[in-house]
Amino acid sequence: MIKLEHVTKIYPGTTSPAVDDLSFTVPTGEICTIVGPSGCGKTTTMKMVNRLIEPTDGEIYVLNERGEMQNVLEMDPIILRRNIGYVIQQIGLFPHRTILQNMGTVPKLLEWDNTRIRSRAEELLDMMNMPHEFLDRYPHELSGGQRQRIGVARAMASDPPVMLMDEPFGAIDPINRNLLQNEFLRLQQEIKKTILFVTHDIDEAIKMGDKIAILNANGQLEQYDSPAKILSEPANEFIEDFVGADRTLKQLNLIRVEEVMDKKPFLLQSTQSVEEALKAMDEKGQDYAYVVDSDRRLQGYVSRKDLKGKSGWIDEYTTTAATSLPITMNLRDALSEMLMVDYSTICVVDNRDRVRGTVNTAMVQEALMETHSSERREEV
Amino acid sequence: MPKKEENKTAFIGFWQGLLDDWMAVLTRPNIETYIRLKERATSPKIVLNIALLGLVIGLYVLTIQPPAFIQTDSLLLDLGRLIFYTEADFFILSLILFVIAGLLGGTGGFVEHSYLLSLITAPLGLVIVAFLFVANKLGLTLAAIMNPLSSIGITTIFIVLFGLYAFLLLLFALEAAHEMESHQVIYTIGAVLGSWGILRVIAMFAAGEDNIITQESAFLAEEWARGTLQQAILGHLWMVAFSVFIAVVIGVVMGVLITMPPKRPSVSHLFFLIPLGVFFLIWAAPKGWLGMGIADPIMEVSDTLDIGLTRAAKGFFGPLLSLLSAIVRKPAAVGMIGVILTVILYALLLAGESASELTLYIAGIILTIPSIALFGVFIGPFSIGAFNAVVALTLYAQLPILRNTYTGIKEVKPEIVEAGRGMGMTEFQLLRNVKIPIATPVIMAGVRVSVVMLVGIAAIASYIGNDTLGDYIFHGIQRVQPLRYYAGAITVAVFALSMDYFLGWLQNRLTPEGLKGRR
Numbered sequence: 068m069i070k071l072e073h074v075t076k077i078y079p080g081t082t083s084p085a086v087d088d089l090s091f092t093v094p095t096g097e098i099c100t101i102v103g104p105s106g107c108g109k110t111t112t113m114k115m116v117n118r119l120i121e122p123t124d125g126e127i128y129v130l131n132e133r134g135e136m137q138n139v140l141e142m143d144p145i146i147l148r149r150n151i152g153y154v155i156q157q158i159g160l161f162p163h164r165t166i167l168q169n170m171g172t173v174p175k176l177l178e179w180d181n182t183r184i185r186s187r188a189e190e191l192l193d194m195m196n197m198p199h200e201f202l203d204r205y206p207h208e209l210s211g212g213q214r215q216r217i218g219v220a221r222a223m224a225s226d227p228p229v230m231l232m233d234e235p236f237g238a239i240d241p242i243n244r245n246l247l248q249n250e251f252l253r254l255q256q257e258i259k260k261t262i263l264f265v266t267h268d269i270d271e272a273i274k275m276g277d278k279i280a281i282l283n284a285n286g287q288l289e290q291y292d293s294p295a296k297i298l299s300e301p302a303n304e305f306i307e308d309f310v311g312a313d314r315t316l317k318q319l320n321l322i323r324v325e326e327v328m329d330k331k332p333f334l335l336q337s338t339q340s341v342e343e344a345l346k347a348m349d350e351k352g353q354d355y356a357y358v359v360d361s362d363r364r365l366q367g368y369v370s371r372k373d374l375k376g377k378s379g380w381i382d383e384y385t386t387t388a389a390t391s392l393p394i395t396m397n398l399r400d401a402l403s404e405m406l407m408v409d410y411s412t413i414c415v416v417d418n419r420d421r422v423r424g425t426v427n428t429a430m431v432q433e434a435l436m437e438t439h440s441s442e443r444r445e446e447v
Numbered sequence: 448m449p450k451k452e453e454n455k456t457a458f459i460g461f462w463q464g465l466l467d468d469w470m471a472v473l474t475r476p477n478i479e480t481y482i483r484l485k486e487r488a489t490s491p492k493i494v495l496n497i498a499l500l501g502l503v504i505g506l507y508v509l510t511i512q513p514p515a516f517i518q519t520d521s522l523l524l525d526l527g528r529l530i531f532y533t534e535a536d537f538f539i540l541s542l543i544l545f546v547i548a549g550l551l552g553g554t555g556g557f558v559e560h561s562y563l564l565s566l567i568t569a570p571l572g573l574v575i576v577a578f579l580f581v582a583n584k585l586g587l588t589l590a591a592i593m594n595p596l597s598s599i600g601i602t603t604i605f606i607v608l609f610g611l612y613a614f615l616l617l618l619f620a621l622e623a624a625h626e627m628e629s630h631q632v633i634y635t636i637g638a639v640l641g642s643w644g645i646l647r648v649i650a651m652f653a654a655g656e657d658n659i660i661t662q663e664s665a666f667l668a669e670e671w672a673r674g675t676l677q678q679a680i681l682g683h684l685w686m687v688a689f690s691v692f693i694a695v696v697i698g699v700v701m702g703v704l705i706t707m708p709p710k711r712p713s714v715s716h717l718f719f720l721i722p723l724g725v726f727f728l729i730w731a732a733p734k735g736w737l738g739m740g741i742a743d744p745i746m747e748v749s750d751t752l753d754i755g756l757t758r759a760a761k762g763f764f765g766p767l768l769s770l771l772s773a774i775v776r777k778p779a780a781v782g783m784i785g786v787i788l789t790v791i792l793y794a795l796l797l798a799g800e801s802a803s804e805l806t807l808y809i810a811g812i813i814l815t816i817p818s819i820a821l822f823g824v825f826i827g828p829f830s831i832g833a834f835n836a837v838v839a840l841t842l843y844a845q846l847p848i849l850r851n852t853y854t855g856i857k858e859v860k861p862e863i864v865e866a867g868r869g870m871g872m873t874e875f876q877l878l879r880n881v882k883i884p885i886a887t888p889v890i891m892a893g894v895r896v897s898v899v900m901l902v903g904i905a906a907i908a909s910y911i912g913n914d915t916l917g918d919y920i921f922h923g924i925q926r927v928q929p930l931r932y933y934a935g936a937i938t939v940a941v942f943a944l945s946m947d948y949f950l951g952w953l954q955n956r957l958t959p960e961g962l963k964g965r966r
Contacts, residue, residue, distance in 0.1 A: 119869055149871030159866025163884045163959030173870050205961035221870075231869075 069093040069116060069229060069261055070136070074125035076111050076286075084123070085111050086286040093278065095130060095228075096259035100276035102266055104309070108286035109265045113231050116263060117151045118144040129229050130261070149176055152222030152230035152260070156237040158214050160206040166217055167202040173225045191220040194254060212243040219251065223258070232264045236271070248274060269310060273298070273320055281306055295321050315435060319399035324392055327434040328415045328424035334359050337366050337382040341374050344381045348374075357414055358385045363421040365391055365414055391416045394423055402431055465492065472566045476616055481563060481623030485555075488562035494534065496565040500572040501533030502526070507576050511583055537561075537568060544621070548635045553625030563620040571613050663937070666930040676938070678766075682914035683942065685766040687901045690837050694844030695894060697788070701845075702852025702890075703878060704795040705803040712797060723789045730782025749778045766914070773833035780829050784838070803853060810846040818843070818904045822911045836908035843904055844897040851893025855886030884959050891954035898950055902943040906935065916942065 069092070076086040086108040093099040101109040114120040116127055118139060128136045131150065139147055160169050168175075170191060171184040179187075189199055195216045206214055215235065222230055235251075236244045252275065255262070266272050272279050273294045280291045283305055290302040298318045301307040310317065335344050335356045348356055348371055358366045358381060367385040374384055391414040392401050405413055405428055412427045468487065471480050505526045519525055541561045545553075548560070614636075621632045651661060670676040732741045733749075756772035774781060795802055813821075821839045829835040859882050867881045883890075909917030916938050923932030955963075 117869060119865070145871050145873055147871070148869060153866070153869035155862055155866060155869070157860070157862035159860075159862040159864075161863060161867070161881060161885075161961075163961045165961065172867075172872075176871055176876070207961065 068095045068128075068130040068136070069099070069263060070128040071112075071116075072126040072128075074112070074115060074122050074127060076108065076115060076120065077123045084108075084286055086115070086122075086282075089125070089282075089286070089288050091278075091280055091288065091291045093261055093263060095261050097277035098255060098262040098264050098275055099278040099280060100264045100266055100272035101280045101282065102269055102272040102309075103282035103289075104284050105267060107282040107284050109267075109282055110233055111286075112282070113233055113263050113265050116229075116231055117148045117153060119148075132228055149173055149225065150227050150229070152227045154218050154222045154230065154232040154235045156234040158218040158238075160214055160217060160221070162206050165203050165205060166209070169206065169217060170202075170221045170224050172221060177225055179225075187224060188220075191223060194223075194257075195220050196250075211239055212247060215239055215247060216250075223260075228261060230260045230262045232262060234266055235264075237266070237268075251275075270317065270320070273317055281309060316399065318435065319402060319431070320397050322398045322434055323394070324396050324398060324401050324415050324426055325394045325423075327398065327430045328394075328426040329430065330424045332357070332412075332414075332422070332425040334363075334422060335369065335381060336361070337380070337385065339381055341377050341379055341381055341384070344369065345371065345374050355412075357388070357412075357422065357425070358382065359422050365416055365420060365422050388414065391420075391422075392426065393418070398431055398434065401426065402428070405431075465495070468566055469570045472563075472616065473570055476619050478619060478623055481619050484566065485559045485563060485623055488559045490558055493558070493561045493565045496562075496569040497534050497537045498530055500569045500576075501530035503573055503576050504533055505529035507580055511580075537565065541565075544635065544639060547638045548621060548625050548627065548631075551627070551631050551634050551638070553621075553627055553631070553635070555624035555626065560621075560624040563624050564617075567613065567616045567620055571609075571616075574609075659933075663930055663933055667934055667937075670934065676934075679914060679916045679918055680938065680942070681763065682766040683902070683905055683916045683939075685764075685770060686833070686836060686840065686905045686908065686913065686915055687898060687946075689767060689770055690840035690901060690905075691844050691894065691898055693837075694841045694848055694897060697841070698845050698848030698893075699852050699890065700792065701795055701806065702849045703856065703883075704792065705798075705800060705806050705853055706856045706882075707796075707799040707874070709799040709801050710797055716793070716796070719789060719793045723786060726782045726785030726789060728782070729778050730786055733779040733782075745778055749775050770833050770837065774837070777829065777834050780834065783828075807850055807853065810849050813842050814846045818907045819910060822908065826911065831911040833913050835911050836905070836913045840901050840904060840908065844901050847893040847896040847900070848890065849893075851889050851896075852886065855889030855893075856882045858889065859885045885962065888954060888958045888962065891950070891957055895947060895950040895954060899943050899947050902939060902946055906939050 071092070072090050074086060074089045075084050077084045089112060091099075101112055103109050111120055115122045116129065116139065122140070127139045129139055129147075129151070131137050161172070164172075167185065167188050170188040171179075174184045174187060185202070188202055192199055192201060197213065197216060201209070201213070201217075206217070209217065215238075219232075219235060222232075236247050239247060248271065264272075264275055266275070276294055278291065279294055279297050281289045281297070283289050289309075290297060290306050292300075292302075295318070297306065298310060298314045298321070301310055301314070307314070333347075333351050333353060333356060335347065335358045337358050337360050339347075344356070348354070354371045355368055357368050360366055365388060366382065367387045369381050369384050369386070373386075374381065377384060389408050389410070390404055392404060394415050394417050396404075401413075405426075412425045414422050415424045415426055417423050464487075468484055471484060508529065509522065509525060518528070538561070541564050542557075544564070545557055545560050548555070553560075617636065618629070618632050621627065621635060622629060625631075627635075648660065651658070652664075655661075667676065728737070728741070729745060731737050732745045735742055752775040753772045756768045756775065760766070760768040760772065795806065816824075818839065821842070822835060825835045825839055829838060863881060863885070864877060867877045872880065905915050906917030906920060909915045909921055916935050919935030919938070920932045921935075923929065923935060
């Protein structure tokens with residue numbers, strides 16, 4: 068848990084505060100993204116937690132490993148920083164040290180022995196899906212994405228309960244960024260760190276955050292809430308503007324295909340005969356049907372036109388499906404896939420390619436309608 | 448077309464082609480031209496080109512200096528012999544260039560290579576011969592033409608330009624013939640000239656010639672045999688090494704201090720009182736300010752150390768021990784410098800970065816003081832001798848080290864420092880584990896500059912009575928013995944170059960592995 072109470076920062080030589088009377092609490096094991104226009108004090112806020120910047124006023128508490136709330140302003144900043152993971156946008160790997168030495172920075176400061184540092188580093192590489200050979204390489208031998216993973220791994224080296232991340236994926240190209248974000252979210256499922264995550268990108272804030280803190284240009288907290296609440300119930304005009312006109316569309320980011328799909332779709336078995344298939348399609352009034360094998364693995368689809376007047380087994384007339392959606396995909400990505408292919412309905416498959424349901428644009432629309440009506444109900 | 452006519456056309460075409468090639472070589476010197484010409488290379492053409500040159504040279508020498516070259520009764524035979532010599536000379540030279548170019552990665556064939564060389568040699572040779580012929584007819588000797596101070600000295604400029612032009616053509620020819628990089632071509636020509644020089648010097652000694660080179664070698668050998676040269680080299684070496692060592696310690700500390708944020712005075716700074724007190728005691732006591740009771744023991748320690756060091760000052764470490772004894776002999780001066788240094792370091796600790804500009808400025812000014820003047824100024828407080836020299840040399844060595852430490856640390860990317868600090872490194876750990884290792888190549892570059900500079904300045908220290916290679920220079924000038932001051936100049940230059948080479952190697956060794964592959 069990270070708790071800020073009336074935190075204010077006024078830089079020397081200025082009168083207006085960079086961060087103004089900020090209070091919020093990040094629950095243990097959750098990611099809180101801080102987002103706002105540039106110069107809003109989001110990085111300042113984050114750096115006050117590990118006292119790279121000293122607050123002018125207010126209190127900051129962090130829950131330590133022993134489950135005690137500690138006032139960070141009463142701690143030795145050096146000890147404090149060694150117990151808080153820290154990732155910055157430019158990564159800041161030490162160019163003269165190997166990856167092992169880089170990852171072992173904090174453990175070394177905590178005086179771990181070398182075997183323990185090495186095994187921890189290997190464990191972290193496994194976590195990041197990177198080979199152990201990397202340990203003896205130097206940062207300049209790695210690609211940008213790999214370096215960023217090492218940066219995150221280095222911050223987790225001593226397994227701190229709390230991590231601070233300052234635009235950690237900011238300098239990465241969009242494709243790799245998406246990949247790293249997904250990887251990190253998956254990792255967070257296991258490690259359950261309490262994370263303060265600074266970003267200037269509202270989409271990233273929505274994607275990564277369990278909670279979002281939006282600051283305005285004067286360093287004041289405009290709204291602190293879950294992404295869904297921020298999107299559906301923006302507190303004021305500033306938030307509405309900041310989140311953007313497409314906030315309804317952004318809400319789709321928060322819903323997974325699994326939640327809206329038709330869980331009992333109409334499917335044909337590849338072992339069925341053409342006659343049987345046509346009969347089933349007549350009954351359901353469908354012109355197309357997806358075909359699966361005995362394991363529910365997706366084989367393709369058949370159309371009534373292809374089957375008409377034919378005999379034998381339907382697998383002879385099956386066309387391979389151009390796409391299918393993973394069950395964990397969010398609705399926004401799903402929608403864009405749907406618009407790209409010309410199918411009215413797309414199969415949703417699990418990680419073993421088994422069909423778990425189907426989804427179509429009408430279902431997406433329905434899901435959106437539901438979030439809106441639930442808003443309205445709450446208002447009433 | 449009748450056969451005769453056809454032959455005639457082919458004949459004219461051949462000469463026209465040859466002339467075109469000459470003109471192309473001279474007037475359009477670029478790689479494309481040469482690569483195109485290379486395609487037309489044949490052995491007879493090479494022989495023909497050189498034979499033409501040989502013919503003209505033969506006619507020239509036989510008309511100008513008949514007695515030296517006429518050996519047989521038949522003029523034609525003599526002419527033939529001279530043509531043959533020209534051919535032979537050309538092919539030997541061409542072969543040497545070819546072999547060396549081949550060793551350095553050249554890929555061209557001998558015919559292409561020789562053809563391009565013959566295309567340069569023939570027309571340029573003809574121009575030279577024509578030039579000499581005209582000069583001869585005007586009654587000018589070669590010496591008069593080459594003398595830039597004579598009335599026709601202007602021709603020297605043309606000769607130099609002509610030589611440069613020829614050299615340029617040679618570069619193109621080799622580059623085109625062997626498809627080499629420019630630096631390989633330079634190495635090729637350098638290797639030819641270098642081996643010629645070495646052979647020339649060997650021949651010089653073998654023949655027992657009496658010129659400046661053999662005389663100088665004999666002088667150096669004599670000095671070496673007497674042991675005076677080694678003594679001077681060792682004196683020089685230790686003078687430089689000791690001064691640079693102190694300059695590195697002080698320079699790096701000062702350079703680091705002026706990158707740090709300013710500090711408020713704190714109780715822990717009372718630690719500075721210890722060195723301050725000790726140095727003040729060493730300074731004040733010999734002066735008798737504190738009474739004889741304290742002065743005597745300090746002088747006694749100083750004397751004992753001095754006697755011990757002086758007695759031990761022999762062999763390789765001899766000059767170093769002499770230096771140390773010169774230092775312990777002056778406890779008051781050491782104390783004074785210690786007090787000043789402690790005060791400066793404490794001031795820099797408090798001021799930190801805000802003092803960086805002023806500090807670098809002052810260090811820069813010190814460097815502009817002529818070394819002789821600085822030695823002179825220090826005669827006041829420290830009189831003459833090794834002590835004075837060490838203080839002045841250390842001051843000089845300061846600046847490059849100080850400046851490079853400062854820039855090296857400042858150049859460490861801020862995100863790297865921030866990452867270190869954010870992970871809980873103390874300021875000292877940041878310095879030791881991050882900033883200084885990353886700045887090492889830059890700091891070492893400063894040390895390298897300092898050392899090379901000091902090798903030169905240490906020679907001047909002999910002016911205030913110190914045994915260095917400068918002795919040779921000063922004594923040589925006083926006694927008007929060129930061999931003596933050449934010896935000083937040569938050894939100092941060789942010393943500086945070898946120190947630079949050694950430090951370059953050291954710099955590479957000290958650069959962290961991870962920093963090498965970049966940039």
